[in-house]
Structure formats: structure tokens, C-alpha cells
Amino acid sequence: MDFRWLHKYASPRDFYTWSLSLVPWLAGTCAVLFIVGLAGGLIYAPPDYQQGESFRIIYVHVPSAWMSLFIYMVMAGAGALGLIWHVKLGDMVARASAPVGAWFTFLALATGSLWGKPMWGTYWVWDARLTSELILLFLYLGYIALQGAIEDRRIAARAGAVLALVGTVNIPIVHYSVEWWNTLHQGPTVTKFDAPSIDTSMLIPLLIMSLAYTIYFFTIMLIRTRCEILEFERNTAWVKQRALGVEVG
Amino acid sequence: MDAEFFAMGGYAFYVWASYGLSAAVLIANAVLPRIREKSLLKKIAQSAREQ
Numbered sequence: 538m539d540f541r542w543l544h545k546y547a548s549p550r551d552f553y554t555w556s557l558s559l560v561p562w563l564a565g566t567c568a569v570l571f572i573v574g575l576a577g578g579l580i581y582a583p584p585d586y587q588q589g590e591s592f593r594i595i596y597v598h599v600p601s602a603w604m605s606l607f608i609y610m611v612m613a614g615a616g617a618l619g620l621i622w623h624v625k626l627g628d629m630v631a632r633a634s635a636p637v638g639a640w641f642t643f644l645a646l647a648t649g650s651l652w653g654k655p656m657w658g659t660y661w662v663w664d665a666r667l668t669s670e671l672i673l674l675f676l677y678l679g680y681i682a683l684q685g686a687i688e689d690r691r692i693a694a695r696a697g698a699v700l701a702l703v704g705t706v707n708i709p710i711v712h713y714s715v716e717w718w719n720t721l722h723q724g725p726t727v728t729k730f731d732a733p734s735i736d737t738s739m740l741i742p743l744l745i746m747s748l749a750y751t752i753y754f755f756t757i758m759l760i761r762t763r764c765e766i767l768e769f770e771r772n773t774a775w776v777k778q779r780a781l782g783v784e785v786g
Numbered sequence: 787m788d789a790e791f792f793a794m795g796g797y798a799f800y801v802w803a804s805y806g807l808s809a810a811v812l813i814a815n816a817v818l819p820r821i822r823e824k825s826l827l828k829k830i831a832q833s834a835r836e837q
Contacts, residue, residue: 590795591794594804597804597808598804640811644811651800651804652800757815763823764823767826767827768826777830779827780831781834
């Protein structure tokens, strides 16, 4: 197959330019969604009939957990573009995504722990969901460490992409862990085949928060990828011109 | 916004710690890359002028 079109659209220079005009729009949308989602989750949603007010942790826990899986797929997919089709921008997107994914995984674990203590009576338990999510954090940290350890950025990107692709085996394990094994963690409430077992007044803020988190990730990923481009292409004429233009203007 | 709201039905610590931690991580992850980009542009401009 001919993938030259991919290289044309994935030129770091074009990416840099259009991301500059896209980021303010994304950031604005994201801010509005966060305000609406937080108001919905903290004020308008009624307390849970079993968990009381503590269930409100769901609005920061579940979006973080979803993003931890989603960003991993973005990282592995972008890494594959770089590894298989030599799309440089793919390497840069993968590198830019990893720390954000690691932070969301950390948040999923930390907020889950803060939710577990009052509901389960413990901050931590070695059940399948928690353990596989912890492994996800280690996969991210391994990827980041690999990027830091290998000086040649192209080799680092290739090694990282291989690690990320092998690690995708953990993604379905995290997702289905609550169905495959008996876990203390509750089963799925939203992504079920029948109707979600959560009331609309509670579900809508959750969906808004998840959308806010998703747009947040893309906004930060664009900015971080711009940094990668600047570092990687610092000796090209267009980067120098842009840097000087910013300085003068 | 009243005391009852902040009390979160007795779960104040767990709820606000979750929201506070999330806010801190999200804000830091939004601010730091912007600072990095600015300093990168500055450094590249500096070395371009020296050439």
C-alpha cells in the first residue's frame, strides 16, 4: 500500500501551524465543559442511595480511568505509525502522550483509593482491576524511562513503540477484569450491552466530564507535541524563523 | 455553597482530596508544557542569532 499521503498530512511543520490555531478553541471548549460537568456532578446530581455523597468521586475517577486506557491506545497507535510507516509525527505524538497518560493512570489509582477507603474499608486491595491498572502505570513509566535512557531519539521512539505495542495486551485485561474475575471493584455501569445502570441525572455529568477530560488530553497532547517538534527540528530553517519571529513579535 | 455542601455527608476528606488532587494534576499538566514551549522558543532564537 502507498502511504505517502500520510507523510504529506503528517508533516511536523503543518501540524505545528494548525495546532496553534486549534488549541485556543479546544481549551475554551474544555473549560466550559469542566464548569458544566463539575456543577452537574457536585451540585445537581442527587446523592447515591447506597454510597451517599461519596459517589461524587465517580466524576473524577471514571474519566481518569477511561483516559488512562484511551491515551495508551493513542500512544501505541501513534508509535506504530512511526515504527511501521516511519511517520516522524507518530513518534512525537507517542512521546508527548505518555506522561499525560501516566498522570491519568496515577489519578485513576489515587482517586479510586480515596473512594475505596470509605466504601470498601481499605485504600488498596490486590484485585484484578486494581492490579492491572497498576501494571498500566508501570508500562507508561517504562516507556518514559526508555525515552530518557536512549539518547538517539529515533531508536528511543522505535524501542518505545515496541514496548507500547506489546503492552496493549494489558488493555483488554484492565477493561474486562471486573467481568473475568471476582473483583472488589464494581462491574461496569455505563458500558453495558443493556441500558446503563446509572440514573440519567448522574450519567449526564459523567459524560460531560469524560468529554472534558478527552478534550483536555488532546489540547495538552498538541502543546506537548509542538515541544517535541521544536526539540526534534531545532536545526531546521522554519523552526529558527518561527522562534525568531516569536522573539521579535 | 454552605457547610452542608462542603461536608459531603461526612465524606468531605475523600471527596475533596479526590477533586483537589485531580485539579492539581490537571492544572500542572496544562501549565508546564506551555512554559517548556516558551523556553524552547527562546533558546532556539538565542542560538539562531548567535550563528
